Amino acid sequence: VICEGAGSPAEINLRAGDVVNMGLARAAGLPVVVVGDIDRGGVFAALFGTLALLSPEDQALVAGFVINKFRGDVGLLRPGLDMLAAVTGRPTYGVLPWRSDLWADAEDSLAHGELLGRPAPPHGAEWLRVVAIRWPRIATVTDLEALAVEPGVQVRLTAAPADIAAADLVILPASTATVADLAWLRATGLADAVWRHAAAGKPLLGLASGYQMLGRAIRSASRPSDTIPGLGLLDIDVTLAARATVTRAAGTAYDGIPVSGYAIHHGHVTRGGPVPPLLRDADGRPEGAAAGHIVGTHWHGLFECDAFRRRFLVEVAQRAGRHGFRPAPDTRFAAVRQRVLDLLGDLVEEHLDTAALWRLIEDGPPPGLPFVPPGAPRDMTAPGP
Incomplete structure (x- = not known):
């Protein structure tokens, strides 16, 4: 098993409650490889500083480093590695090395700029x-x-109200x-831009908590008295609960198009009227809402179907007046x-010392790794397992 943190x-202020990084490594005695993103700059300082801010017990598990997203001649980097x-x-x-086509399944939105992926020319x-908030x-x-x-689908992430005006489809993601x-x-003026988009009859999609925001x-x-108004674009009400719904969905x-995905959200939806569902689960129960050009669902992963x-894209294109758009079959x-x-596997095989990494998997952290001062302050480290 390979665990990703x-x-x-080295977030020393959070170390006492850490269960996903060094807390997990300490609990299971796992060897650790720290990966640095050189594309963001300062990679040597980041790698050294990360190690130097860990406790001696945590440092004893850190076996070495990998540098990611390098552009240029590795020979020029070699003295720094030494x-x-x-x-x-x-x-x-x-x-x-850096590869522009390694963009899907990014760790989080920070891996994306304004434009997602590398849009291919339209089939039609x-x-x-598409603009997502x-x-x-x-x-x-x-x-x-x-x-x-x-x-032919251009997906942009934005926090600018002006970008909403040019969109065919606006998405409120999770x-x-x-x-x-x-x-x-509301404070940024984006809510007003979303309302104008919806009032013009253009498609609007809410996903998970974005779906909840579309309600009344x-x-x-x-505390039922703690109620805030939604955007009022769907005839639904949302009650948030402490316990999350986490389930696979189909x-x-x-x-009758088969769909599958998963749901992970807090709260449930109450329909205020005969709002048609976007989907039905395997037991025939309604999920989501499809009120003309405004739709929403709690389910994730639907577009992988x-x-x-x-x-969905055909309907969006028709409602947006993009009659020349055709999805690729x-x-x-x-x-x-x-x-x-x-591709990622090929790059790992070509550019990493996989034999040395395999020895870590088989033998665990190398003994006798030196401590690099100053280490984490003692009151910021979790007790040993």
């Missing part, structure tokens, strides 16, 4: 312009990536803080993902 292992080894007592297991005569606490960007693989990001939407009101299950959409994605998201994984 989340964020930096110096890093000299001051840390740990090797760099390799340098992975027109492009479809870039929440301060955006989540599950993979929903948008599955749209961006479709030829957020990890529904109430706070809804307040931000959002209230707390524990069902049908439109005229090729037939559903194509049908042969785009398979699973194949796109597999190509990305194969």
